[in-house]
Amino acid sequence: MATLEDPIDIGGLTVPNRLYRAPLLECAGNGPDAVDALIDDLEPAAASGVGLICQGATIVRGDGGCAAPGMTRVHDPEFTSRLSRLTERIHDHGSRIVLQLEHGGLRSMETWHAEFRRSNPELEQLAVSTPPWQLRALDRLGFLTFEPHVLSTDEVYELAADFGRAAARAVEAGYDGIHLAGANMGIVQQFLSPFYNRREDEFGGSPEARLEFLALVHDEIRERAGDVPLLTKVPAETPAPPVVRRKLSLSDGVELARRLERIGYDAVVPVQTSVVWDMSIIRGEYPARAWENERLQEEYDAAFGGATRKRLVALANRVQSLQYDFEPAWNEDFCRRVRERVSIPVLAEGGIRDRTEMDRLLDSARELDGDGNDDGTGTGATDADPACDMVGMARPFYAEPRLGARLLDGDAASALCDNCNNCTVPQVTGAPGICRTPSVLRKRGELEREGVYD
Ligand SMILES: Cc1cc2nc3c(=O)[nH]c(=O)nc-3n(C[C@H](O)[C@H](O)[C@H](O)COP(=O)(O)O)c2cc1C
């Protein structure tokens, strides 16, 4: 059975261990300091021994498609080539780095960011189909604004080609692989999901046809970027609101993963996610401190289109936090079911917080030695399969950028992140992704002084 320190092969790439940093928005943009900002964000994890760094979502086009302000775009060959400075720094530590590719589609700032819409009136929201009635109702209530441009068949081919072109530029810049943002409510999920996808051409209708966009993206990437390791998040839309009937079940998600392996994907990250932009993928507390931050009120007003709308969004956030309470390793069951059906690596993330839990996910037999623990006193180990082949964390790396040092070769270390989500809301203003909870930062300071990250 594998341990966290064991290497793993993903599509011919050897990753030195089984710990990865899950993608997190860096809000580094494309300006003159963008590459330095990305190095500052991502290098500490590599320096602390993390085997695989998944960079946050980057946008394959030059206009539109950003889920939040300040996302980095990889449409421009000159800019993307400068990212080689980042990939070299990661490689200097023996780690690997993959670039996540994304287009937000209906989940873009064109839909929700009031000031951005005002200053970019010409930008269209790319849509897989006309938005379903539930989203149009949110439009009428004033939460969102939909003026979608439904992609023609030719435009779908062109969008897939943009994913391929971006992948080719990434490989030239030294990235070790490509990761698709397939389960954070962006356009890839919008193609996969029966909630969004009502198309009548070759990209809609049956489950196979809804997967056709990812098949095409695979072919475009293989043609333009070669045999590069290709990973994708895979959604199961189990936590969607009750008014949503057409959605991807857990079994649908398992079937998607199985087909993706057949298409030629090299690894999958099963993630339970809603169909709308809620807290299902970032389970935890209502971020009261972030909403009350005096310095950010004006920027929140600008993003949400005024104080009333801002309060409505904060209220929705509070309701969601009750619905999506933190649950340790909340994707475990989905990962386990996928892993039973595929032979490519399965990466698990979402609420994984300590070394003991990581060991259990990678090697279930240790947990199940007969009496529910792995202390060797049980009546006999079961041969239960591991839930996954790699374990990842996202928010804990905001809280402790060099967290890897505490988890690898260590004893029962736990991440400091307390899932308060204060790091999430400020990103609607383009603020950098950092931990914003003083008690957690104080504890990190103490650990730094003790030298545990060295
Ligand atoms: C602020 C923030 C930004 C995120 N950005 C991305 C992203 O760019 N791409 C993506 O696939 N997931 C993104 N995620 C989801 C994470 O990769 C991860 O699945 C989620 O946070 C659950 O893991 P955790 O409990 O370890 O934080 C983001 C999450 C947070 C909190």
Ligand code: SF4
């Ligand atoms: S603000 Fe800090 S402690 Fe809270 S969820 Fe974000 S990283 Fe974790």
